[in-house]
Amino acid sequence: MNAGKIWNIKRWWHLRKDDGAKTSVETDDLRQFKACCLLGAGGMGKTVELERLASGLPGVRVHRLADEGTSSSDLANSLKDISDGAQPGETILLDSLDEALIPIRNAGTAITKWLRNEKLAERGINLCISCRPGVWPPFVEDAIRTEFGNDATAIATLTPLDYVAVEAVLEAEAIDRAAFSNAVSVSGSDALAECPLTLKMLIRIFASEGDLPKRKTDVFKKAVRLMVMEDDERRDRGHVPDINFDRIRACAEAIACCLLTSGLRGVSQSSEPVAAMLDWEEVDSDNMRTIGVDQTSLNALSGSALSVSDQPRTFRFVHQQIAEYLAACRISKLPLHQIISLLASEEQGVLVIRGTLLEVAAFTASLNADFQVWLSDNDPVLVAHSDVANDELKKTVVHGLADRFRNQLLTDAQLYRSEIRLETLQYPDSESDIRDWLLCRKQSEADLISFAIRCVEDWKLAELDEELVDLAIDETAPYDCRRAALHALRAVGGPIAKKRLCSLSAL
Numbered sequence: 001m002n003a004g005k006i007w008n009i010k011r012w013w014h015l016r017k018d019d020g021a022k023t024s025v026e027t028d029d030l031r032q033f034k035a036c037c038l039l040g041a042g043g044m045g046k047t048v049e050l051e052r053l054a055s056g057l058p059g060v061r062v063h064r065l066a067d068e069g070t071s072s073s074d075l076a077n078s079l080k081d082i083s084d085g086a087q088p089g090e091t092i093l094l095d096s097l098d099e100a101l102i103p104i105r106n107a108g109t110a111i112t113k114w115l116r117n118e119k120l121a122e123r124g125i126n127l128c129i130s131c132r133p134g135v136w137p138p139f140v141e142d143a144i145r146t147e148f149g150n151d152a153t154a155i156a157t158l159t160p161l162d163y164v165a166v167e168a169v170l171e172a173e174a175i176d177r178a179a180f181s182n183a184v185s186v187s188g189s190d191a192l193a194e195c196p197l198t199l200k201m202l203i204r205i206f207a208s209e210g211d212l213p214k215r216k217t218d219v220f221k222k223a224v225r226l227m228v229m230e231d232d233e234r235r236d237r238g239h240v241p242d243i244n245f246d247r248i249r250a251c252a253e254a255i256a257c258c259l260l261t262s263g264l265r266g267v268s269q270s271s272e273p274v275a276a277m278l279d280w281e282e283v284d285s286d287n288m289r290t291i292g293v294d295q296t297s298l299n300a301l302s303g304s305a306l307s308v309s310d311q312p313r314t315f316r317f318v319h320q321q322i323a324e325y326l327a328a329c330r331i332s333k334l335p336l337h338q339i340i341s342l343l344a345s346e347e348q349g350v351l352v353i354r355g356t357l358l359e360v361a362a363f364t365a366s367l368n369a370d371f372q373v374w375l376s377d378n379d380p381v382l383v384a385h386s387d388v389a390n391d392e393l394k395k396t397v398v399h400g401l402a403d404r405f406r407n408q409l410l411t412d413a414q415l416y417r418s419e420i421r422l423e424t425l426q427y428p429d430s431e432s433d434i435r436d437w438l439l440c441r442k443q444s445e446a447d448l449i450s451f452a453i454r455c456v457e458d459w460k461l462a463e464l465d466e467e468l469v470d471l472a473i474d475e476t477a478p479y480d481c482r483r484a485a486l487h488a489l490r491a492v493g494g495p496i497a498k499k500r501l502c503s504l505s506a507l
Helices: 027-032 046-054 072-084 104-118 138-148 163-172 177-187 196-209 216-229 232-236 245-262 286-290 295-302 320-331 336-343 355-367 369-378 380-385 391-406 412-417 431-438 443-459 462-473 479-492 495-504
Strands: 012-016 022-026 035-039 060-064 091-095 126-131 153-158 266-268 314-317 344-347 350-353
Touching (some): 027 046, 035 138, 046 060, 163 196, 245 295, 245 355, 320 336, 336 355, 355 369, 355 391
Parallel strands (some): 091 126
Antiparallel strands (some): 266 314
């Protein structure tokens, strides 16, 4: 299976208006807008759809923000050069704000200043920018709406592959649809099959093994091996060095770790320096050889399906999320204090994960139990925004929040004002945990009860509607919690529970 293959399938976007209303449109429909903010989880296919969108626009200029400088001033200068060269009627496409080689807030600030100074709308220049939703800066969206106007601005989120699209992909790949669907159902990997990157991985694994793993990290682990071993034919022809998989993987993990922690995007084997690339002089050193990177393993990595080349004698990983997984594999083997020093930095006296390493941290947490506990205690916002956080990590975070509420270290009002998105933290069989918290009745437990009610609402746990009724009519429960339970019942209550609402008039 070709790692770079692009499927000819129809993709849909949820279009969010400034009043919060949503509608669905196809990629081609986005051309009617003067400015587009294209949001999508890692591996969801944003770059492919960005290129598809660009193919129908006149005078398109596509720029990967990872290539536009390694400092705020570099990015500001690059953006100025980009707009200086643009003509009326043309479109500037900025791909992957989340992959910019400076902190996401700094990159967003540079873009807002650029928008304010360059007056793109007045000059008749259109703009399109893509980003992962978890790190999308709201102030950039505000600046774009201010510049282009609400009606001319599209805030669009790429939706997962629907049933029709997955069926078309399986047919194109000559995969038995019934057998594959059964394997997905048995493994519980439905969500992975709705994302193009992981669907490709699942298809590779299914074609090789006939079944599928359940955990996302196991999908990546198996897919990485297959992406390397698929080069056996090329190795037999002498195009790829004949070395074992473990050496190539060790090299890949070390290179991915170096690139992501230093803000670089690839490796250059040229004698001349290449911007945003790890120079050959740095790679060809004793320090790198001690961690498994040498000329032979590097050549094998660059010739494998894990890598692609955009220019002569350079290569990068075929997808950012694969690099993030490989880096996490290496980092997760380190002692906890070293993991924290690599991935976190201090902001206002608190250690938080660096924005560009968000998914590396989430993968690392899924591979290292000690770091999982540290992350859930210190940066639950990251888990809520992550594309790769597993169910165990989500459960750890939710229980950590519940303990803070129980011990009165966190209030419901503080949670409401925070950036934690509860809807992304749902995990399997969470109902039993939430049910236990809904049974609390002490005034000192009011914030914990309110947290449980919010989980019911955000996770649409209609099976807990009877517990909400019991809470709402229990005069021993905190009054505000009773009212919150009543409000939640209107949203998630079933017919039987709603019938009991007539007894709540006293509230």
